[in-house]
Amino acid sequence: MNALLFERPVWFATGPLILEEEPQEMEDFTYHRPVLAAEVVELLAPHPGCLVVDGTVGGGGHTEAILKTGADVLALDQDPDAIAEAREQLSSYGGRVTVKQANFRDADKVLDELGIQKIGGALLDLGVSSRQLENAWRGFSMMRNGPLDMRMDPGSTITAAHIVNHYSEEELTRIFRDLGEEPAARRIASLIVKMRKDAPFTETLQLAHAIERVVGRHGRRHPATQAFQALRMEINDELGALEQGLGVLTARLELGARIAVITFHSLEDRIVKNFIRDHSREWLDRPEWPEPQRNREYDLRPITGKPLEPSENERKMNPRSRSAKLRIAEKIA
Numbered sequence: 001m002n003a004l005l006f007e008r009p010v011w012f013a014t015g016p017l018i019l020e021e022e023p024q025e026m027e028d029f030t031y032h033r034p035v036l037a038a039e040v041v042e043l044l045a046p047h048p049g050c051l052v053v054d055g056t057v058g059g060g061g062h063t064e065a066i067l068k069t070g071a072d073v074l075a076l077d078q079d080p081d082a083i084a085e086a087r088e089q090l091s092s093y094g095g096r097v098t099v100k101q102a103n104f105r106d107a108d109k110v111l112d113e114l115g116i117q118k119i120g121g122a123l124l125d126l127g128v129s130s131r132q133l134e135n136a137w138r139g140f141s142m143m144r145n146g147p148l149d150m151r152m153d154p155g156s157t158i159t160a161a162h163i164v165n166h167y168s169e170e171e172l173t174r175i176f177r178d179l180g181e182e183p184a185a186r187r188i189a190s191l192i193v194k195m196r197k198d199a200p201f202t203e204t205l206q207l208a209h210a211i212e213r214v215v216g217r218h219g220r221r222h223p224a225t226q227a228f229q230a231l232r233m234e235i236n237d238e239l240g241a242l243e244q245g246l247g248v249l250t251a252r253l254e255l256g257a258r259i260a261v262i263t264f265h266s267l268e269d270r271i272v273k274n275f276i277r278d279h280s281r282e283w284l285d286r287p288e289w290p291e292p293q294r295n296r297e298y299d300l301r302p303i304t305g306k307p308l309e310p311s312e313n314e315r316k317m318n319p320r321s322r323s324a325k326l327r328i329a330e331k332i333a
């Protein structure tokens with residue numbers, strides 16, 4: 001079964017897979033509830049006349065909160081479905097919002113095309129949206145069967161099926177261990193390589209069940225959670241895009257403008273933390289240097305020391321916010 005050949009309506013109408021939920025319920029998604037939205041707006045401090053880049057527009061929740069302050073927004077997302085949804089959602093704001101399909105790592109190109117030099121703020125709210133997770137045909141879910149896809153940008157070439165069926169045992173181990181921090185990484189990789197000799201992996205539940213055989217069930221979390229997250233991060237090069245995007249967006253901030261990043265994973269948070277630390281030291285010193293040297297990357301002031309986390313109330317209202325961490329820094333040079 002080739003995920004690339006599926007037409008969505010055909011998938012819902014005649015797909016051979018067993019859906020755990022009725023299609024009507026799946027059509028009725030509520031889009032991503034914006035995480036830490038009040039904190040983002042307060043600390044990003046957008047205002048009329050400034051242009052904020054939202055690099056991860058998703059369902060447009062944060063973008064809309066920023067638009068309500070009177071600021072304009074350039075909203076990006078690599079997922080064309082998110083773009084279509086956001087355009088509709090935000091249509092009442094007219095020319096104050098520009099919605100474009102792009103990876104935020106390529107924000108430079110988009111800004112150049114629009115003739116924009118400097119921006120008055122930037123936001124990244126990382127990971128997948130509720131809609132992406134809940135749409136079985138996107139292949140992100142280990143609860144609902146769908147093609148093993150997991151691409152946020154369906155125009156990119158590598159799917160989860162490709163990785164699972166073609167990567168070596170060592171490469172699979174590296175992905176599950178390094179990106180998923182999965183203790184059973186080697187055993188999962190070994191079982192996948194053994195099983196795919198009989199039949200290739202094509203569906204999400206097929207892979208989820210195989211992983212469950214290795215990991216077993218402990219607690220409420222699905223045993224394939226970490227392995228699925230690792231595949232998703234690999235397929236979409238999420239850490240690479242984050243490192244590049246932070247550099248690109250920070251370089252475009254005008255003096256006094258801020259960048260806010262919401263992460264959901266310790267590896268992402270470490271990248272953001274280190275980036276802000278590396279950009280907020282005026283001087284660098286090493287034992288082998290005769291004297292400290294000026295840091296050429298020095299251009300930020302951290303606004304959040306420790307990352308901000310959702311309140312108890314927000315966690316209750318929106319369980320997906322549980323692992324969120326918000327870091328903000330201000331352009332100073």
Ligand SMILES: C[S@@+](CC[C@H](N)C(=O)[O-])C[C@H]1O[C@@H](n2cnc3c(N)ncnc32)[C@H](O)[C@@H]1O
Nearest residue numbers: 034056058059060061062077078103104125241
């Ligand atoms: C957590 S959701 C954002 C939700 C949004 N803040 C809201 O209020 O609805 C993350 C979104 O970022 C997008 N995304 C993730 N990585 C991206 C990247 N490197 N470039 C562009 N979009 C990306 C995903 O496609 C997804 O739609």
